[in-house]
Amino acid sequence: xxxxxxxxxxxxxxxxxxxxxxxxxxxxxxxxxxxxxxxxxxxxxxxxxxxxxxxxxxxxxxxxxxxxxxxxxxxxxxxxxxxxxxxxxxxxxxxxxxxxxxxxxxxxxxxxxxxx
Numbered sequence: 001x002x003x004x005x006x007x008x009x010x011x012x013x014x015x016x017x018x019x020x021x022x023x024x025x026x027x028x029x030x031x032x033x034x035x036x037x038x039x040x041x042x043x044x045x046x047x048x049x050x051x052x053x054x055x056x057x058x059x060x061x062x063x064x065x066x067x068x069x070x071x072x073x074x075x076x077x078x079x080x081x082x083x084x085x086x087x088x089x090x091x092x093x094x095x096x097x098x099x100x101x102x103x104x105x106x107x108x109x110x111x112x113x114x115x116x
Contacts, residue, residue, distance in 0.1 A: 060100030079116045
């Protein structure tokens with residue numbers, strides 16, 4: 001499986017987790033506090049969810065661990081498909097994927113998600 005597939009699955013899991021907490025399913029923390037480090041369902045990545053600095057009403061998420069961090073040549077996986085050419089050389093490990101999600105009136109987090 002490719003890293004892109006792993007991160008796509010991880011992204012789905014994080015979004016599903018946030019939505020299910022909003023609906024009251026599962027045994028997770030209340031939707032108002034989804035903070036912590038979450039292991040993806042397939043165990044190939046961990047996403048850390050935290051407050052976005054001074055914007056305490058928003059949450060951000062970062063890839064903090066990957067089972068495989070390098071390609072077959074030993075080179076770190078990079079954000080090579082980023083629409084911004086200046087960011088294509090940044091490593092995927094450590095990149096921000098949840099960009100300031102905010103709890104809306106429906107009890108769900110909404111905002112931007114970056115899928116490398």
